[in-house]
Amino acid sequence: MDPDLAMAIGMVLAVFSLPAVLSAVSDRRAPRVAMFTILGAGGLILWALSNKPGGYSFSELPKLLIEVIARYI
Template identity: 60%
Template sequence: MDADLAMAIGLVLGVFSVPSLLSALSEARTPRVGALVLVIAGGMIIWAISQKPGGYTFAELPAVILNVMARYLP
C-alpha cells in the first residue's frame, strides 16, 4: 500500500466515523465502533505522512484523493 492510498482511505474513514460517534453520543451509548474507526483512520494518516518525504500539505489533499480514485476506480 502506498502512502497516497493510505492517506485517502484514512481521510474517508475519518469522515465516516464522525456520524457514528455523534449518533452514539447523542443516544447516550458508548461510541465503540466510531472510536475504533477513528483510531484506525488516524493511524493510516500518520503512517502515510511518515512514509512520504516532506509530508502532505492541505493543498495537496484533494489532488491525492483524485489521483487515488483515478488509479483504482474503473
C-alpha cells in the same frame, strides 16, 4: 500500500466515522466501533505522513483523493 492510498483511506474512514460518533453520543451510547474506526484512520494517516518524504499539505489533499480514486477505478 503506498502512502497516498493510506492517506486517502484514512481520510475517508475518518470522515465517515464522525457522524457515527455524534449519533452515539447524542443517544447516550458508547461510540465503541466508531472510535476504533477513528483510531484506525488516524493510524493510516500517521503512517502515510511518516512514509511520504516532505509530508502533505492541506491544499494537496483533494487532488490526492481524486488521483487515488482515478488510479484504482
